[in-house]
Amino acid sequence: MTELEKYIQSYFGVSREELEGISSLFRPLDMKRGDYFLRTGGLSNRLGFVQHGFIREFVQLGEREVTKWISMPGYFVVDLASFLFREPARWTIQALTDCELHVIDQADYQGIRERIPRWPELEKMFIARCFAVLEQRILQHLSLSAEERYRQLFQHNPELFNQVPLQYLASMLGMTPETFSRLRRKSGRGLVG
Amino acid sequence: MTELEKYIQSYFGVSREELEGISSLFRPLDMKRGDYFLRTGGLSNRLGFVQHGFIREFVQLGEREVTKWISMPGYFVVDLASFLFREPARWTIQALTDCELHVIDQADYQGIRERIPRWPELEKMFIARCFAVLEQRILQHLSLSAEERYRQLFQHNPELFNQVPLQYLASMLGMTPETFSRLRRKSGRGLVG
DNA sequence: ATCATTTCTTGACAAATGTCAAGCCCGGGT
DNA sequence: ACCCGGGCTTGACATTTGTCAAGAAATGAT
Numbered sequence: 001m002t003e004l005e006k007y008i009q010s011y012f013g014v015s016r017e018e019l020e021g022i023s024s025l026f027r028p029l030d031m032k033r034g035d036y037f038l039r040t041g042g043l044s045n046r047l048g049f050v051q052h053g054f055i056r057e058f059v060q061l062g063e064r065e066v067t068k069w070i071s072m073p074g075y076f077v078v079d080l081a082s083f084l085f086r087e088p089a090r091w092t093i094q095a096l097t098d099c100e101l102h103v104i105d106q107a108d109y110q111g112i113r114e115r116i117p118r119w120p121e122l123e124k125m126f127i128a129r130c131f132a133v134l135e136q137r138i139l140q141h142l143s144l145s146a147e148e149r150y151r152q153l154f155q156h157n158p159e160l161f162n163q164v165p166l167q168y169l170a171s172m173l174g175m176t177p178e179t180f181s182r183l184r185r186k187s188g189r190g191l192v193g
Numbered sequence: 194m195t196e197l198e199k200y201i202q203s204y205f206g207v208s209r210e211e212l213e214g215i216s217s218l219f220r221p222l223d224m225k226r227g228d229y230f231l232r233t234g235g236l237s238n239r240l241g242f243v244q245h246g247f248i249r250e251f252v253q254l255g256e257r258e259v260t261k262w263i264s265m266p267g268y269f270v271v272d273l274a275s276f277l278f279r280e281p282a283r284w285t286i287q288a289l290t291d292c293e294l295h296v297i298d299q300a301d302y303q304g305i306r307e308r309i310p311r312w313p314e315l316e317k318m319f320i321a322r323c324f325a326v327l328e329q330r331i332l333q334h335l336s337l338s339a340e341e342r343y344r345q346l347f348q349h350n351p352e353l354f355n356q357v358p359l360q361y362l363a364s365m366l367g368m369t370p371e372t373f374s375r376l377r378r379k380s381g382r383g384l385v386g
Numbered sequence: 387a388t389c390a391t392t393t394c395t396t397g398a399c400a401a402a403t404g405t406c407a408a409g410c411c412c413g414g415g416t
Numbered sequence: 417a418c419c420c421g422g423g424c425t426t427g428a429c430a431t432t433t434g435t436c437a438a439g440a441a442a443t444g445a446t
Contacts, residue, residue, distance in 0.1 A: 059332065066336045068328065081325040084318060090328075120313035125277060127320050132274040134327040135261065135283075139252065141334040142367040143259045146403070165423065174335040179403055181425055339433065358393065372433055374395055 004049050004102045007074055011129075012122045021115040026102035031055075037077060037093040037101075044082035044089045045106045050075050053099030054164050057091045058171070067171040070096065070164055072157075077101070080127070096164050146175045150183040161189070197242050197295045200267055205315045214308040219295035224248075230270060230286040230294075237275035237282045238299045243268050246292030247357050250284045251364070260364040263289065263357055265350075270294070273320070289357050339368045343376040354382070 001009070005023045008014065014022070026049065031037065038044050040059055048055075050073050057077065058067040068091060071077050082089040083106065113119040140149055153173060154161065160169060170180035194202070198216045201207065207215070219242065224230065231237050233252055241248075243266050250270065251260040261284060264270050275282040276299065306312040333342055346366060347354065353362060363373035 061336055066332060068332065068335070080321055081328075084321050118313075120311075120317055124313055124317040124320060127317060127324055128273055128277050131320055131324045131327065134324065134331060135274075138327060138330055138334070139259060139261065141331070142261070142364065143254055167423070171335065176404060177424075178405080178426085182403090185425085360393070369434055370394075371396085371435080375433095378395085 003051055003073070007049065011126055014116060014122070018116050022112055023102075025108040025111060026104045029101045029103045031095040031099040031101065033095055033097050035095045035099075037095065038079060038082075038089050038091065040090060040092045041088050042082075043086065044079035046078075046103045047083060047106075047109060048077040048101040048103045050077060051100040051102060054096040054160075055093060055099060056096050056164070056168055057093050058168075059091055065171065067168045069172060070160060070168060072159065080130075096168070141174065146173065146179055147183050147187065149173045149175075150180065151187055154188060196244055196266070200242065204319055207309060207315070211309050215305055216295075218301040218304060219297045222294045222296045224288040224292040224294065226288055226290050228288045228292075230288065231272055231275075231282050231284065233283060233285045234281050235275075236279065237272035239271075239296045240276060240299075240302060241270040241294040241296045243270060244293040244295060246294075247289040247353075248286060248292060249289050249357070249361055250286050251361075252284055258364065260361045262365060263353060263361060265352065273323075289361070334367065339366065339372055340376050340380065342366045342368075343373065344380055347381060 001019075002023060004026060005019050008022055009019055028051075029048065031053070037048060037055065050071050052073055055071045055075075055077050056067055057069045057071065058065045077093055079089040079091045079093070081087060116122070140152065144152070150173060153169065166180055166184070167177040170177045173180070175183075194212075195216060197219060198212050201215055202212055221244075222241070224246070230241060230248065243264050245266055248264045248268075248270050249260055250262045250264065251258045253259075270286055272282040272284045272286070274280060309315070333345065337345070343366060346362065359373055359377070360370040363370045366373070368376075
């Protein structure tokens with residue numbers, strides 16, 4: 001079973017045959033550091049699964065970039081609203097490192113429901129899970145200080161701290177690189193191993 | 194056409210007959226100020242549509258309450274994860290004013306898909322929209338100061354400012370009531386009409 | 387209408403976070 | 417191996433936001 005299949009299996013709980021039916025619709029895609037998977041204003045017409053590497057999702061606001069999230073192995077990358085509603089993408093998605101993805105085009109994605117009748121239901125549940133994760137993230141911003149948010153990220157995703165530029169982590173946590181750096185000295189450097 | 198039907202229509206774009214089929218599954222529910230629609234730890238086994246009044250969704254964290262959102266007419270109230278996954282609710286949902294709702298039980302909700310085969314698809318799209326709204330909200334917290342968040346809320350939802358206790362708006366924006374009060378003096382009081 | 391209670395405001399001060407500028411460090415490309 | 421440039425750190429200082437406490441105003445109950 002491939003990584004992709006393992007994740008699909010764990011997220012959607014489909015049968016072995018269904019699993020192979022779905023995963024066969026994906027094709028591998030290698031990206032070099034700096035390559036764009038999607039640009040703001042474009043159309044998100046493919047869905048990616050991260051096999052290896054780190055990918056940043058951000059938006060340019062005036063002079064500065066705001067990083068929404070950094071996807072790592074096991075995550076899907078897509079601008080959901082653009083993918084589902086065929087509207088211009090809000091997010092730019094760019095490889096922070098060389099990456100291996102599995103991608104599926106929108107057209108092939110439609111084909112999944114022919115193989116799995118209950119696919120819209122599974123999709124709904126998956127998106128609802130994503131919704132709940134975002135709710136939790138909003139709660140963090142409503143209730144935690146910058147330092148507490150730093151600690152939580154450090155605790156839950158230590159692998160980020162030595163693999164991606166820290167300025168992006170700072171942005172993702174809603175603070176400046178300087179504040180991030182000071183918290184880092186104070187609260188731990190996130191060196192894994 | 195009732196308010197409920199109008200909203201279902203605009204959110205889901207279903208036919209006239211489908212619309213009546215769905216809306217007939219809802220029953221009216223009156224709540225008094227202070228009544229609970231749901232409590233943290235309980236099971237969210239019904240979905241509510243706000244016809245009239247204001248409803249607060251919050252969670253108790255230690256000594257203090259953190260308000261995630263205040264629902265007003267046209268909004269649905271539910272703990273989505275609890276409703277869909279039958280897990281204990283994270284949010285407490287309480288009427289801030291006397292309210293009129295339309296509610297549907299989980300069991301009846303299941304019945305919608307028998308009347309409308311493409312319901313899971315419509316549901317998926319609706320939840321995806323909610324997801325995009327939350328993404329936008331996170332972006333606000335990553336990119337805006339307390340004062341800018343205040344202004345945006347004032348601009349987009351002025352009706353909140355003279356109908357619900359301001360302390361809850363402060364919490365929902367991630368700031369203290371004192372800060373909210375000062376911004377209010379500085380940036381406008383939100384008196385509509 | 388009055389009272390009791392909650393909510394809001396204000397001031398003084400403390401703490402957290404942002405800004406700007408300079409220098410250091412480290413990694414990648416040549 | 418070296419150099420260049422991006423990324424990180426640090427310091428000094430400004431600004432924003434939070435805390436605590438007191439009093440004013442608004443609200444709901446009787």
